[in-house]
Amino acid sequence: MSLLSMMSVTRTFQTPTGPIHAVSDVSLEVMPGECLAIVGESGSGKTTLANMILGILDPTVGTIEFDGVPLSTKRSADERRAIQLVQQNPLSSLNPKRSVGASVRLGLDTYGIGPRSERWQTVEDALNAVGLSGEMRHRPPSALSGGQRQRVGIARALACDPRLVVLDEPTSALDVLVQARVLRLLNDLRRDRGLTYIFITHDLAVVRNVADRVAVFQSGKLVEMGDTRQIFTAPQAAYTRNLIGAVPVIDERELALRNNLAEAQ
Amino acid sequence: MTPILDIRDLHLSFRGLRSVTEVLHGVSLQIGQGQRVALVGESGSGKSVIARIILGLLQETSNAHISGEVLFDEINIGSLSCVGRAAMRGTDMSMIFQDPTSSLNPAFTIGRQFAEVLRRRDPGLPRQGCSTRAIDMLREVAIPDPDRVLGAYPFQLSGGMNQRVMIAMALANHPKLLLADEPGTALDVSVQAQTLNMMHDLVEDHGTSVLLISHNLGVVREFADRLYVIYRGRIVEDGPTSAIFQNPGHPYTRALMSAVPRITGAGLPEVPEVSDDFLAPRFSHGCVP
Numbered sequence: 001m002s003l004l005s006m007m008s009v010t011r012t013f014q015t016p017t018g019p020i021h022a023v024s025d026v027s028l029e030v031m032p033g034e035c036l037a038i039v040g041e042s043g044s045g046k047t048t049l050a051n052m053i054l055g056i057l058d059p060t061v062g063t064i065e066f067d068g069v070p071l072s073t074k075r076s077a078d079e080r081r082a083i084q085l086v087q088q089n090p091l092s093s094l095n096p097k098r099s100v101g102a103s104v105r106l107g108l109d110t111y112g113i114g115p116r117s118e119r120w121q122t123v124e125d126a127l128n129a130v131g132l133s134g135e136m137r138h139r140p141p142s143a144l145s146g147g148q149r150q151r152v153g154i155a156r157a158l159a160c161d162p163r164l165v166v167l168d169e170p171t172s173a174l175d176v177l178v179q180a181r182v183l184r185l186l187n188d189l190r191r192d193r194g195l196t197y198i199f200i201t202h203d204l205a206v207v208r209n210v211a212d213r214v215a216v217f218q219s220g221k222l223v224e225m226g227d228t229r230q231i232f233t234a235p236q237a238a239y240t241r242n243l244i245g246a247v248p249v250i251d252e253r254e255l256a257l258r259n260n261l262a263e264a265q
Numbered sequence: 266m267t268p269i270l271d272i273r274d275l276h277l278s279f280r281g282l283r284s285v286t287e288v289l290h291g292v293s294l295q296i297g298q299g300q301r302v303a304l305v306g307e308s309g310s311g312k313s314v315i316a317r318i319i320l321g322l323l324q325e326t327s328n329a330h331i332s333g334e335v336l337f338d339e340i341n342i343g344s345l346s347c348v349g350r351a352a353m354r355g356t357d358m359s360m361i362f363q364d365p366t367s368s369l370n371p372a373f374t375i376g377r378q379f380a381e382v383l384r385r386r387d388p389g390l391p392r393q394g395c396s397t398r399a400i401d402m403l404r405e406v407a408i409p410d411p412d413r414v415l416g417a418y419p420f421q422l423s424g425g426m427n428q429r430v431m432i433a434m435a436l437a438n439h440p441k442l443l444l445a446d447e448p449g450t451a452l453d454v455s456v457q458a459q460t461l462n463m464m465h466d467l468v469e470d471h472g473t474s475v476l477l478i479s480h481n482l483g484v485v486r487e488f489a490d491r492l493y494v495i496y497r498g499r500i501v502e503d504g505p506t507s508a509i510f511q512n513p514g515h516p517y518t519r520a521l522m523s524a525v526p527r528i529t530g531a532g533l534p535e536v537p538e539v540s541d542d543f544l545a546p547r548f549s550h551g552c553v554p
Contacts, residue, residue: 041453176482176525179524180536202453205525208526209526209532228530229530244528246457246458246459247528249483253529
């Protein structure tokens with residue numbers, strides 16, 4: 001059974017110039033333990049979709065179910081705890097006036113996870129799990145490098161013991177070497193803890209290497225969805241082919257793949 | 266042929282309250298006439314300060330200590346006065362920034378900002394002349410309705426459109442050198458690909474030399490003829506782009522290349538830990554511009 005399912009979900013925003021359908025008639029399912037990538041350009045509705053899953057926005061039409069239970073923006077602490085977010089920019093997503101540990105602990109206090117006396121221990125365990133020392137919890141975010149901050153962002157989500165993690169462009173603000181390490185960490189954590197990921201990004205090369213399935217969005221509509229390998233070797237939609245064709249590549253095999261797609265068009 | 270830009274043994278340090286931070290440790294770099302050269306490195310490696318020194322902006326910062334030579338068109342930038350350096354910007358050299366929308370002024374129309382750029386070269390250019398030349402330039406960057414764009418404010422245009430406007434403005438005064446600092450990183454991949462291709466063709470037609478600053482190896486491979494790899498304020502490898510991509514010689518360059526995820530999906534890359542090897546001496550592919 002699917003962990004998360006969306007059934008004909010539409011989200012409309014009213015503006016002075018008329019309604020905007022940020023997400024229109026989207027149905028999809030996320031299986032337990034998988035990594036589903038949501039791909040699309042800016043304005044394709046990726047973030048609106050994430051906000052509905054996280055309970056920040058309600059769908060205008062349609063329903064979202066988590067583990068068979070309908071979800072809305074009114075959620076119990078336990079339902080909120082089960083779906084966590086890792087944000088794009090680690091510098092702006094951590095409170096600069098709080099120590100790293102206090103940021104990680106915030107979720108534990110909010111959702112009342114575990115006895116009070118054990119919460120600092122949980123924070124240190126979460127930091128250790130992402131490859132940071134427990135000592136790090138006393139430091140302010142400004143004393144950390146970009147990669148370390150993003151690890152804190154991941155630790156913050158993990159500390160709440162989630163089942164589904166929404167990763168919103170988790171590595172696009174990082175340098176390549178750091179990005180590669182963080183991606184590895186995310187993969188290991190998913191395997192070891194049986195997590196489910198929704199990985200939102202516009203970086204197709206990253207998607208190819210971390211996702212099991214890919215959903216391609218264009219102006220609020222789901223244009224194509226399938227296994228990662230199939231999407232990259234035999235994309236059905238012209239839009240998907242264009243997206244893959246625009247990725248700057250660095251070796252001959254990638255170039256050959258891109259040329260094949262261009263010929264198929 | 267003399268290079269358009271010749272940087273020799275450039276050192277830069279910032280004086281803090283208690284300590285001195287060394288940022289560049291002897292950088293040498295040449296750009297030949299009409300060449301497209303890329304400078305690649307991670308954040309904090311010193312890429313952007315090099316651009317700011319070439320533009321003569323960092324020289325005006327009182328706690329920056331710069332030594333070494335920067336020869337632009339055989340003129341030593343260090344010997345110019347503040348006014349002399351300012352006169353050079355926007356005429357003989359121009360710059361394209363990372364985020365096109367935030368680098369245009371939201372309070373003025375594109376036409377007004379374009380006129381300001383053109384009058385850097387021709388101070389007395391009348392309004393009519395400005396708009397004729399602006400329209401020509403906008404046509405060159407494949408903007409279908411230049412009249413509408415000239416009357417629009419930057420926030421009324423898409424990011425890709427603004428990027429084209431920036432490219433048109435940067436090339437309008439026929440600069441000898443164009444500096445592009447992470448152009449289009451803020452844009453979508455398909456828009457980025459389009460604008461880079463366009464920039465590539467335009468600088469080729471105009472014979473403009475380019476220094477492209479980027480952290481994206483894919484972008485660099487498709488755009489530049491020559492490549493400099495910078496790590497912690499040192500150039501670690503340089504040579505023709507194709508040679509470096511086929512056969513990276515420096516441990517740091519090899520680490521960078523192996524860390525890039527591939528769309529052919531060979532799995533997540535193994536990343537070597539930061540090691541002393543990265544500080545190994547410069548590897549030159551021997552080809553002098």
